[in-house]
Amino acid sequence: xxxxxxxxxxxxGIGAGFALVASGLVAIYRxxxxxxxxxxxxxxxxxxxxxxxxxxxxxxxxxELGGVTLGALTGLLVGAVAVGRPGTSPGTSLIVxxxxxxxxxxxxxxxWGDQPRSYPGVPGVAExxxxxxxxxxxxxxxxxxxxxxxxxxxxxxxxxxRALSACASNRYAAQVVGIDVRRMGLLAFTLGGALxxxxxxxxxxxxQVTFDxxxxxxxxxxxxxxxxxxxxxxxxxAGGLLLGVAQTLAAGYGGGAYQVEVALVLxxxxxxxxxxxxxxxxxxxx
Amino acid sequence: xxxxxxxxxxxxxxxxxTALDGVDLTVHDHEMVALIGANGAGKSTLVKxxxxxxxxxxxxxxxxxxLAQVPEGREMFGDLTxxxxxxxxxxxxxxxxxDTTAIYDLLPDLAGIRTRRAGALSGGQxxxxxxxxxxxxxxxxxxxxxxxxxxxxxxxxxxxGHLRALNTGRGLAVLLIEQNARLALDLCDRAYxxxxxxxxxxxxxxxxxxxxxxxxxxxGGHIEVTR
Ligand SMILES: Nc1ncnc2c1ncn2[C@@H]1O[C@H](COP(=O)(O)OP(=O)(O)OP(=O)(O)O)[C@@H](O)[C@H]1O
Ligand SMILES: [Mg+2]
Numbered sequence: 001x002x003x004x005x006x007x008x009x010x011x012x013g014i015g016a017g018f019a020l021v022a023s024g025l026v027a028i029y030r031x032x033x034x035x036x037x038x039x040x041x042x043x044x045x046x047x048x049x050x051x052x053x054x055x056x057x058x059x060x061x062x063x064e065l066g067g068v069t070l071g072a073l074t075g076l077l078v079g080a081v082a083v084g085r086p087g088t089s090p091g092t093s094l095i096v097x098x099x100x101x102x103x104x105x106x107x108x109x110x111x112w113g114d115q116p117r118s119y120p121g122v123p124g125v126a127e128x129x130x131x132x133x134x135x136x137x138x139x140x141x142x143x144x145x146x147x148x149x150x151x152x153x154x155x156x157x158x159x160x161x162r163a164l165s166a167c168a169s170n171r172y173a174a175q176v177v178g179i180d181v182r183r184m185g186l187l188a189f190t191l192g193g194a195l196x197x198x199x200x201x202x203x204x205x206x207x208q209v210t211f212d213x214x215x216x217x218x219x220x221x222x223x224x225x226x227x228x229x230x231x232x233x234x235x236x237x238a239g240g241l242l243l244g245v246a247q248t249l250a251a252g253y254g255g256g257a258y259q260v261e262v263a264l265v266l267x268x269x270x271x272x273x274x275x276x277x278x279x280x281x282x283x284x285x286x
Numbered sequence: 287x288x289x290x291x292x293x294x295x296x297x298x299x300x301x302x303x304t305a306l307d308g309v310d311l312t313v314h315d316h317e318m319v320a321l322i323g324a325n326g327a328g329k330s331t332l333v334k335x336x337x338x339x340x341x342x343x344x345x346x347x348x349x350x351x352x353l354a355q356v357p358e359g360r361e362m363f364g365d366l367t368x369x370x371x372x373x374x375x376x377x378x379x380x381x382x383x384x385d386t387t388a389i390y391d392l393l394p395d396l397a398g399i400r401t402r403r404a405g406a407l408s409g410g411q412x413x414x415x416x417x418x419x420x421x422x423x424x425x426x427x428x429x430x431x432x433x434x435x436x437x438x439x440x441x442x443x444x445x446x447g448h449l450r451a452l453n454t455g456r457g458l459a460v461l462l463i464e465q466n467a468r469l470a471l472d473l474c475d476r477a478y479x480x481x482x483x484x485x486x487x488x489x490x491x492x493x494x495x496x497x498x499x500x501x502x503x504x505x506g507g508h509i510e511v512t513r
Contacts, residue, residue, distance in 0.1 A: 159373070159381065166363045166374050173361040175339055177419065178378040 006131035013137030015244020016144035021221030024195035030168035040214025041104035043200025075193015121205025223267035296345035320470035323480035351426030364405025375422030410441030467504035
């Protein structure tokens with residue numbers, strides 16, 4: 001029983017990271033119709049910078065903020081290249097993000113090398129209903145929940161958020177009322193970058209980061225996001241949490257490391273079911 | 287009378303096909319102008335060009351003041367509430383110009399549905415939202431692309447009443463594109479007939495309504511002979 005609770009909370013912590021990556025994918029896809037394959041790179045870059053800043057004596061909080069800011073700026077940059085030119089098709093933009101994701105490997109290796117990095121998070125072990133788990137997992141959950149609440153508020157209660165939702169809902173009507181949909185695309189990429197960065201910064205103390213950690217993040221994040229047709233943040237949150245818990249349970253009771261396989265099976269199942277129902281993912285998202 | 291909208295020799299092409307060919311059209315202050323024409327004549331292309339969503343290949347467009355459009359098909363933000371749809375209509379005005387209360391005074395029917403999802407509304411309600419959203423831009427001229435299409439006669443009467451009130455009460459100029467030519471010619475002061483991208487006829491709406499060419503092509507073939 002205490003094992004189960006431990007796995008559940010750990011799974012929720014890991015899942016929260018996936019959910020953040022997923023919500024970044026969703027934020028970008030809703031507005032631009034681009035599946036951003038560079039999403040994992042935001043997390044890796046943010047985590048690497050945070051590790052360096054902490055190493056240089058920058059205090060916690062500020063170092064993490066620096067990492068998230070780098071994620072946001074990288075998001076803006078990727079957005080500028082991928083959707084900055086008017087008339088770029090989402091398919092072309094997708095390939096561009098894939099290329100930029102690979103380019104990020106080179107940058108990361110040049111700056112930080114190819115060895116795994118980590119840094120201490122919340123120290124110690126927490127006791128929860130008899131279960132013992134790393135206290136840092138609780139921080140991940142404690143940060144992620146308000147971030148999602150904040151996003152819900154931003155998208156429905158602020159004008160820039162409404163404008164982003166408007167672009168997602170009806171791009172043509174957005175143009176009719178004078179919203180610059182290209183700029184909104186850049187804003188979405190910036191937001192996606194910050195969310196990806198936050199995922200990396202939060203999870204690195206419990207899962208060390210290497211330049212190619214983005215693969216696991218993007219697979220899990222995409223699997224979570226695709227549950228909601230890449231357009232529904234709340235479903236992406238639920239999907240991320242579910243995936244985190246499923247993987248932790250699989251690893252805990254099944255033994256071995258099937259984490260990525262669990263995500264891949266889920267993702268493929270969802271995509272095949274959706275494709276059989278309504279056509280390709282891009283179509284269901286409309 | 288000054289012109290709020292004036293096009294001169296306006297030409298718009300889509301990858302080869304010419305959709306508008308040398309169009310001269312004027313809408314004056316306080317005026318209601320109808321634009322009628324068959325499917326594919328180029329009416330919506332003109333709306334897009336006037337709104338700046340399409341760049342003309344040649345010719346000029348002069349808009350003196352602000353132009354807002356009610357787009358063909360109503361184009362709701364379907365996932366957003368009525369109030370958010372309206373609010374976004376004031377996007378260009380900046381934060382200070384996005385208060386929606388005045389719209390509910392103008393279009394009271396919207397007050398009761400302000401928190402509903404626009405995508406879940408009836409066609410008539412959506413058209414009302416589309417008009418309210420356009421009014422949020424505080425326009426000097428309103429371009430309505432297909433007012434009555436697919437709507438029940440009762441709601442069309444209501445919408446026409448609103449347009450008339452806005453025109454007489456607030457001096458809003460209106461360019462009305464309308465499938466129902468009789469409705470458009472009854473409502474408006476002047477009218478243009480667009481055929482295959484060219485202005486085929488224009489003049490006082492009452493005169494055009496009596497023109498046998500208009501009657502044959504757009505009024506169901508009946509010439510209403512008076513006396
Ligand atoms: N994006 C486009 N690309 C190519 N051709 C187009 C495009 N939009 C419209 N057309 C063509 O331009 C012509 C004018 O179209 P437009 O939509 O302006 O006509 P309309 O008068 O509004 O017709 P309707 O009464 O059906 O709304 C048509 O032949 C149409 O097929
Ligand atoms: Mg049309």
